[in-house]
Amino acid sequence: DTGVSQDPRHKITKRGQNVTFRCDPISEHNRLYWYRQTLGQGPEFLTYFQNEAQLEKSRLLSDRFSAERPKGSFSTLEIQRTEQGDSAMYLCASSYEPWTGGYEQYFGPGTRLTVT
Amino acid sequence: GQQVMQIPQYQHVQEGEDFTTYCNSSTTLSNIQWYKQRPGGHPVFLIQLVKSGEVKKQKRLTFQFGEAKKNSSLHITATQTTDVGTYFCAGNAGNNRKLIWGLGTSLGVNP
Numbered sequence: 216d217t218g219v220s221q222d223p224r225h226k227i228t229k230r231g232q233n234v235t236f237r238c239d240p241i242s243e244h245n246r247l248y249w250y251r252q253t254l255g256q257g258p259e260f261l262t263y264f265q266n267e268a269q270l271e272k273s274r275l276l277s278d279r280f281s282a283e284r285p286k287g288s289f290s291t292l293e294i295q296r297t298e299q300g301d302s303a304m305y306l307c308a309s310s311y312e313p314w315t316g317g318y319e320q321y322f323g324p325g326t327r328l329t330v331t
Numbered sequence: 332g333q334q335v336m337q338i339p340q341y342q343h344v345q346e347g348e349d350f351t352t353y354c355n356s357s358t359t360l361s362n363i364q365w366y367k368q369r370p371g372g373h374p375v376f377l378i379q380l381v382k383s384g385e386v387k388k389q390k391r392l393t394f395q396f397g398e399a400k401k402n403s404s405l406h407i408t409a410t411q412t413t414d415v416g417t418y419f420c421a422g423n424a425g426n427n428r429k430l431i432w433g434l435g436t437s438l439g440v441n442p
Contacts, residue, residue: 246428255434256434257419257421257432257433257434257435258374258419258432260429260430263428265428270428271428271429306373308374319364319376319379320364320376320430321376322374322375323373324372
């Protein structure tokens with residue numbers, strides 16, 4: 216399967232614990248996006264990378280959230296001191312984009328986080 | 332801030348009826364993309380429109396991008412149960428690499 220993969224698919228954690236999610240994009244894609252989606256809502260942008268550089272981070276994202284893409288391939292999203300409001304589906308998407316123009320994003324299956 | 336509104340939020344149709352969802356942006360977009368998300372699934376890219384007034388067709392789906400590049404529509408002719416899902420529009424504004432997403436239109440089709 217050469218699509219975007221995410222691990223784990225489901226995560227249940229207790230409030231206050233740290234969690235880390237992994238995303239493996241399509242191999243030739245240079246851009247990687249993280250989104251959060253709750254029921255009945257569209258994807259909410261969290262952050263994105265061009266290769267290994269993190270180019271933008273949502274102002275809505277607290278300091279508890281951090282993302283890395285150390286070698287420009289896979290990425291990790293860490294949430295520290297989880298809160299119940301963090302419960303959501305976390306989606307990763309990748310695309311191949313030159314510096315101008317917009318191109319389709321390919322989404323992974325998501326990681327569903329439940330904070331109890 | 333930049334916003335993309337979609338209407339309607341929900342629509343249920345009888346199989347065979349037509350369906351249209353509309354997307355309106357508060358700012359001029361450089362492109363508009365449409366995605367479909369099946370229940371329990373993840374968004375899947377359908378199409379991208381770039382030119383003012385552009386119209387593209389995919390079988391029973393017709394996509395339009397407005398002349399002012401601020402609105403778009405998706406029309407499905409003769410809906411089928413396989414069309415069930417939420418349809419999202421998303422666009423880039425200017426040189427901003429971040430997609431601005433609408434809240435989606437959820438389509439239900441009664442067989």
